[in-house]
Amino acid sequence: MTDTKALLRSMFETAINAARPGIVLPPALPPRPPTGRVVVIAVGKAAAAMAAAVEMVWGPCEGLALTRYGHGVPTQSIEVVEAAHPVPDKAGQDAARRILALAESLGAGDTLLFLISGGASALLSAPLSTITLDEKAALTHALLASGATITEMNSVRRHLSSVKGGRLAAAGHPARCLSFAISDVPGDRPEVIGSGPSVPDPTTQADARAVLAKYDIPAPPSITSVLADPFFETPKHDDPRLARGQFKLIATPQMMLAAAQAAAPLPCHLLGDAIEGEAREVGRAFGGLARAVKEGKSAFMAPCILLSGGETTVTLPPKADGKTVGRGGRNVEFLMGLAGEIAGVEGIFALAGDTDGIDGAADVAGAYADWTTLERARTTGYPLGAAMAAYDGHGLFERLDDRIVTGPTHTNVNDFRAILIQS
Known part of the structure; x- marks a missing residue:
């Protein structure tokens, strides 16, 4: 035996070695960074390693990598922040706000390099409107215990977030957004990987409400009101703020x-x-x-x-x-x-x-x-x-x-x- x-x-x-960022990311990158200002944002359990892989090719870069506690690795200049997974905490929320601010600071001649891997949905937590972090954490707990699939959970998460469901790329408009992803989800759908912060969301608020109803998960008024208000619907495929985005898978199951x-x-x-x-x-x-x-x-x-x-x-x-x-x-x-x-x-x-x-x-x-x-x-x-x-x-x-x-x-x-x- x-x-x-x-x-x-x-x-x-x-199997693990075949998906390590230092192996799969460098060949996918341009040999030199784009012209203009380049900001590297990495989120997920592989975030720090992905940021380090970029700096292997491009040298020191401006940016922030948000990863799970204990999953940080040394980088040259990209800041590494650790936060909780699978239930979000304040460290993740604070980092998500900083990431949004970095994206919003970019202009038309700049580039947002977005690196995403599994775990990003929980780590990148910046709830919409009046939803509190505690309320979102409680809902995450309930979803995890319910038996909901990752696709269903991420449909809900996208509609409660100011970052997910294409909102990060929208915040970076009019900058170019280049996304490289390590997939941890069945089907490798970009909108499901980390809840798709840089890609259009094909699901709707009604889909998110249906998931909560299917698993009989109660939600506080702050969440039900966001899911009912069309103002908070996620960006779709025809949103002009996402027109300059490119997405590439670099490792899959x-x-x-x-x-x-x-x-x-x-x-x-x-x-x-x-x-x-x-x-x-x-x-x-x-x-x-x-x-x-x-x-x-x-x-x-x-x-x-x-x-x-x-x-x-x-x-x-x-x-x-x-x-x-x-x-x-x-x-x-x-x-x-x-x-x-x-x-x-x-x-x-x-x-x-x-x-x-x-x-x-x-x-x-x-x-x-x-x-x-x-x-x-x-x-x-x-x-x-x-x-x-x-x-x-x-x-x-x-x-x-x-x-x-x-x-x-x-x-x-x-x-x-x-x-x-x-x-």
């Missing part, structure tokens, strides 16, 4: 999975880079597929590796006091669902991890599981069923010494899942 763990971990690291697939020493099948759904149910489905491969009942033949990416969800049930249980962690939830399906089927091994190094609310990337996980959990006195009932995958895999801890990776191309099936 140790060799199998090493192989799966090596593939995970290959598909790219990182392809890199891992190319490095695999066994036949390796890519099942998709945009898989969504309730994490433990997706895990059960993939566990059933792995059993079928092992038993010769699938189009895939063992030995092989099954790869997939995407962003599943975890719906946390409320406690009696109104709070939620567990720490979430969609990758450990996936593995618990899978472990129950493959129990006792010798020769099935899996790894699931978030490429940013953080799974749910824990500074743990993910974990390993295999055909012995259910039995080993029982012998520790913490059965798989008990861990699942408590939504405590992180606690379970810590007991089993099967956690994967990478620390901040300074990139984010969503989840990586690999299942190895021996013959």
